[in-house]
Amino acid sequence: MDILANLALGFSIALSPYTLMLAVIGCFLGTIIGALPGLGPSNGVAILIPLTFALGLDATSALVLMTAVYYGAMYGGRISSILLNIPGDEPALMTTLDGYPMAKAGRAGDALVLSGVASFVGAFLATLGLIFLAPLLARVAFLFGPAEYFALYLLAFCTLGGMASNNQAKAAIASCIGLAIAMIGVDESSGLPRLTGGNLHLYDGVDFLVAIVGLFAITEVFFFIESHGKHSSLGVKLDKVSIPWKDIIACRWVMLRCSAVGFIAGVLPGAGASLGSFMAYMSEKSIAGEKGGFGTGVAKGIAAPEAGNNAAAGGALVPMLTLGVPGSGTTAVLLALLMTLNITPGPTLFTENPEVVWGLIASLLIANFVLLVMNVPMVKIFVRVLQVPPWVLMPGVTMISFVGIYSLSGSYFDLLLMVGFGVLGYIMRKLDIPTVPVILGILLGGHMETALRRAMLLSDGDWTYLFSSPISIGLWVAAVSGFVAPMFLRNILKKPQRVTD
Amino acid sequence: MKYKKLKVMLLSSLLILGVSGIALAAECIAPANPGGGWDFTCRQIGKVMYDIKAIDKPMQVTNMAGAGGGLAFNHVVAERNEDAELIVAASSATTTRLAQNAYAGMTADQVRFVGSIGADPGVIVVGAKSPFNSLGDLIDAVKANPGGVAFAGGSAVGGFDHLKALMVMQRAGVDDITKVKYISFNAGGDALTQTIGGFTQAMTGDMSEVVGFLKSGDIRVLAVLTEERVPGFDDIPTAKEQGIDVVAVNWRGLYIPKGVSDDTFKMWADRLQQVADSAEWKKVMVDNGLAPFTKVGDDFQSYIDGIVAEVRTMSQKLGVIQ
């Protein structure tokens, strides 16, 4: 059993007191970040990356810490959904549909515990899925040449873009902006500068962390200034917390089904956690039918999206680790982390850095149990965090972002760039243009170009080479349909709006 | 990123410089950060030299990273030209860069190459399912259709992995080496994966890069670019056996300042020979996947002169340098 031996290796790394401590800290920070309105897994992880460098952690430790934050934020996201009717992040949107009504009905504690358990089931099963699926996918990677990689990257843009926006042209613009930014800097193969406008600061290209923190954190500050932080008073009081065994048992099949649905959604490149929770909720809603009472605060309506989005979070790690293609905004941020640590995700990661992969997987399992403990008996601590007023929180987030980016390069230029990305993010979100494709573009642009150039070098400039294998044709078909299909399905699968008081 | 790193390296090396001036014992400069191949060379050779009493004080190792070894090279040429107690770690990357003028105009004859006592052998690899069963098959295929065989490698265009493919093809009588297709990857592992997948037809790299895949049975090593077969890999034929006289190894060796006396040169050559002959060093080599590659003194200097000349001609033909 290779897997057992590998897991043993993983646990031998993850169970060291130091790594364990990092996992616990990461879970704690992550849950707080997820719970705070306006801070989700993406910007939470993004802000913390520069600080991880400041700590001088080695690759494995940094990865353990950040994935613990990632999982923690996925757990924490539900707290503000249920208590404030504000999703901490996009995937938690579906949890507001039944979570908030249930909390208003005086069962806030039950809703929190049930969603915590559902999160655990989803994340746990997804981690198991990752353990079994990832090594297989690593073998599949032998089938991926430059043409296939190019099509795969394209698929990531198409599905993510298709899902993230209601207007394909807008998703395409966002992707192009990201890709265009990725081209800035010295061209790797010729060593000559491109598109820098002669500005020396741009010779190294635009650091993706600058873009991520700008687009996520700084943009959020602008939105808070616009709304004067209206949506932040604690809407529901939480009295006692007990374990609603009856509901948990009643939801057991829902959790299992939704974990599977979420995991599959997560594995699809570019689809990610939002799709996972959406599909989980919608499928359970149609199984339950009219009598199920979805949307009125039923237990199944809470368990379904939470199991779904946490499973998707785990599933999204599969393409990220094995192919280097992130399955969601947050995994894109984690990919950024890996790349900064000089680890190239991809098929060789499993053979060349087994300690990184299996240490990560083992610590995910550990983090999951830690999170269950933190989020069920200790949930009250995190509820208190919600009482931090936005006029303290958002300036704090801004200052941390500034210092984090400043510590990367010590250059004011990066800070200006970050503010610029903040403004861009504000305009884009106002116009309903998704920002995640920008990040994806900056992250994958270089790889995508290299894949294209290698493919053309191999084929002596013959463009048909891009569609010459069954895999690449399949990926192109999937990419095109992933981009086009949402246009037609949009009327059928209309995203449910947030319940309003 | 690259520029930032360079800045940090320059700064840190300046700091180290300030401290290291006081050292009395022999000093070995590793022109890279701790953990790399050059650092390994300094530390292991230094340790064995002290263990076998070739030197009477422990070797002092200084890391001086920057400009791919150029910073250290410049430091030695400009400031330590007559320092008899100084050795510097080098490898084929050093000579490739010197030959390609990547050290800002400095040339290989500004220092003395004193010896090499181990090497990571160059290899030419195909996937297990490849139709090529010998180096001859591969060469015939390139001769028949140069565009049909793409070599993958972990070094940049014009780097050592690229040159390995070219050297072999040139010796085999392929006239226009610019026609030989080479695709550069960020690491040897990626190049191998593509070759196993059949997207590229062959891969050039170092033995240490391919050992994992060799054990798993995914690849076949067509030729190892050494004088003799590598111990531990006795079933892999050399290119020389197959009629292609190319020796391209990533050797691990040392250079010393130009301005030292011939006696000093001989002293270091002797010490290296003692290390090479020691049981301690043989263990170090086995533990780290190195093949024996002992050339010391004038013998080594003439080997280097040959390599530099060959790489320069080849790079000119290729257009990497003017």
Add this chain to the structure above:
Amino acid sequence: MQSDRIFGLVATVLALAYIVSANQTQISFLTDPVGPKGFPVLIGIIWALSGMFMVLRPDPQPEWPGLRTFGALAFAVVILIGYAYALKPLGFLLPTAVAAGVLSYQISPNPKHAVLTGIGLSGVLFVIFKYALGLGLVAVPKWLLG
């Protein structure tokens, strides 16, 4: 309607400018069939096409804030830019206190809270960054101390 049209137009113009500047890239002697220009130009074309699509088929107008809020946002941007420039010459404490205070006031216009937030955040964050994370921050530059 209008917003999308304007954005689409700006995007198209930017994309065309991008294509032009990509075309000015130097080409080295070692080149491949695509070269360093190919991919950027391809991106530029798709970018311009999508921009034009936005001009032709705009979505409904989003809810823009009033002129006063815009003023506030612009001011916030100015403050952040100023903060970026001030961080090095003026040290950490002073610019952070000012910037955090202003942002806090902008989110919730309560002067007392804002002052407390500014001072509190700059102090607490400085301690965390300097002593827990070991970042080389300068509290107050020497020339300010005299």
